[in-house]
Structure formats: C-alpha cells, structure tokens
Amino acid sequence: MVSVAILGSCVTRDAFALPAGSAYEIDEYFARSALASATAELPFIDFDDSAIESPFQRRIVALDHSKTLLGHVAGNSFDVLIYDMIDERFDLVQHDGRIATRSNEFTLGTSATEPEKRIASGSDEFFTMWETGWERLIETLTESGNRAKLRIHTVYWATSSDTGPFSKGKVKEAERANEMLDLMYSRMSIDLEESQFLIPDPRLVVGASDHKWGPAPFHFADAYYEDFLAKLGESL
Numbered sequence: 403m404v405s406v407a408i409l410g411s412c413v414t415r416d417a418f419a420l421p422a423g424s425a426y427e428i429d430e431y432f433a434r435s436a437l438a439s440a441t442a443e444l445p446f447i448d449f450d451d452s453a454i455e456s457p458f459q460r461r462i463v464a465l466d467h468s469k470t471l472l473g474h475v476a477g478n479s480f481d482v483l484i485y486d487m488i489d490e491r492f493d494l495v496q497h498d499g500r501i502a503t504r505s506n507e508f509t510l511g512t513s514a515t516e517p518e519k520r521i522a523s524g525s526d527e528f529f530t531m532w533e534t535g536w537e538r539l540i541e542t543l544t545e546s547g548n549r550a551k552l553r554i555h556t557v558y559w560a561t562s563s564d565t566g567p568f569s570k571g572k573v574k575e576a577e578r579a580n581e582m583l584d585l586m587y588s589r590m591s592i593d594l595e596e597s598q599f600l601i602p603d604p605r606l607v608v609g610a611s612d613h614k615w616g617p618a619p620f621h622f623a624d625a626y627y628e629d630f631l632a633k634l635g636e637s638l
Contacts, residue, residue: 410486
C-alpha cells in the first residue's frame, strides 16, 4: 500500500475516499494551512481553540500553528507527498514575527493578542511569503532525499458547475485565484520535473452541484478524482 502525505485541501483528500483510492493510506493530512504558515520557523502561540467543537478542526489548526510540516517531511514516513494549493486562498495573519493561516477554523478560536497584520491572499506580499515557504519546503525535501516524492496536484478553480456558470462574484473570485495559481505553478516548475505535476483533464474542472461538502469552485464530481488518482498512479 502506498503511503500518502497531503499538504492541501479536500480536492486531494476526497479522492482517496473513492474505491480507486483503496491502494493508498493517508500518512498525514495538513489541511487549511497556507505554505508560508506551514513552513514558518516560529510556532503561533497564545491561541485559544476551546470554542472549536470539531476535533478535526482543532487538530488542523494545531498543525498549522505548531509548524510541524517540515519536520514531518524530513522524517521520511511517506511514499509520496501531494501538495495542492486550494488553501492558499486563505489570508495570513502575523503577530510578533509569528504567522498563522486565517482559515475558517482559525476564526472560530481567539488569540490572546489581536494579530497586528493581515496579509491578503493574492497580494504581492503573500506571494513573496509563499515563495519563501516553497524554498524551505524544497530545501527540506532535497536534504532528506524526498524531493522525487513530491507531486503537485495542479488544480484550478472552476468557473461553472454542472448546472451552469457560478455567480459573477464567484467567477471573479475564481479568476483571481487562478491568476495567483498560474504564478505559483510557473515558479514551482523551476525546481521540479514535468512528471511531478499531476494535471487534471480540464473538461472535468466543473463544480458538482451535489457534492457532499456543497457546491464550490473546487468541489468536483467523482470523475475528476478518479482522473487524478489515475494520473497519480501513472506518476509512481
């Protein structure tokens, strides 16, 4: 069985719940965590998560705040590390040199001190911080001999669902997100082989109106995830 570590979102994790995903086991899942935050040097402290009812939500916030990603990557406990950038949609918050992802789960808790700065996803500063995180990730993968294990789930936001186009506001949001993703994929291509990018069939990048998590530009039909798993298998 192939051991998979995931840095990303449900657009990757959901694939392994399908029958075709039974050949894989999840080693670790770092969700709702922007790369700049996940790879930061200092933990984000003085955060009260007692109001977060879901154990899963508390756990993913704790992973983001404890900055354990790079240590896990260096530990060599997985056969493949899959990174998708859907959760780069979240802003960052910064206080006293410490960084956290301002995910929906983060907003359910409270910080002892109000973060002094918010860095908007898609801004120049956000991209610069992401690039620093990317360089740290590549350095750790290289030093631990795991660089060839990295796969990029080259996902984009959909602008329509199986029932028709999303609202104008949602389409603009998707277009802005995809512009940032283009820049990131271009930067990543400097460090990776073409075979490390798992590129979905663009005909399948369509929102599923009946998705179990609800309609969204990155919630797709089963055919999308099956295509992703097929490409993952081929790459291994």
